Amino acid sequence: MKEKKQVPQESLGVYGQDRDGNPTITYTRILKHPVDKVWQAITDPRHRAAWFPELTLEPRVGAQAVVDFSHGECPPSEDNPADVAVCTVTVFDPPHRLEYSGPDEHHRFELTPAGDGCKLVFRSTLPGIDVFDDETGTIHSRYSVACGWHDKLDMMGWSLDGSPFEEEGYAGPRKRRLYMAYLKQEK
Template sequence: MLAHIEKVESGYRATYERHLNHPVEEVWSYLTDNEKLPKWFSELRVDELRKGGVIKFDMGDGTFDELSILELKINSVFEFSWWADTVRFELSQESGGSSLRLIENIHTITDHTPKDLAGWHVCLDVIEALLDGRAIERKEEWKIWYERYGNEIEKVTLQ
């Protein structure tokens, strides 16, 4: 399911919703544990898991950008800066598993925005597959979602 993308006062907001057949603690470990994090987002490493802490993004050229952890509630909320934007994961227990919501607050739509949106979509698919003991072909999935998010961004920006 596509993220819901909307125009808001501060720019745009993309909200992804997933029900996972796994407990909150297990899902949380994929978001914050440096042993599991690279399995779905190889460039990210949590340096200091605390509000005001740091996530490092490997730029692939030997340098790292530091992203600030803006809010942290263990097994519930993990929000960090994403350069000019923010990314927020919200987890809650549900019958038979958990609810995972990812919210990206986007300051300005750029040519890169559909790439990021497709990337987050596939990241969530990969987390779910890992939890389920499955594998997915990331590049092929990304291509499909990139086109769809490009179309969605066009719709939202034309409103």
């Protein structure tokens, strides 16, 4: 019988709230790469394409940051307009901090040196309500967003390390395992 891989507890994000009371999740990752290399993985589209191709942004305060999960459907489905989030870059402080915000979301990447590598602290707002997407058969909830960001940050780390990985979509085995870990974390 194949042993299931467990999600390390320390890799799970920590739930909290922003100053306005919106739910958030914060991840802290120690990466074996210098700050400049991780900054490039976050802000340079050629490097970001390996782990987060859905994000396009112009690297300056006031510019647009667009997160597009519509898979090329233009315009995005009226049933699920959340597939495309048009945000604004609110902080661009190379190579340490990037923040962008939209109507219902705020994301922050913060990098500091840590030994020979760097510490990444990533924080994102979470949905306050759960929404079922009939088309994809998925639930947009704090758990799905948490495991989605968890997976994206894992993919960034693997990309930086040169380790092979596959994007598995909304419901692959890695995402199911993460989803269950986040559900169990609530108990």
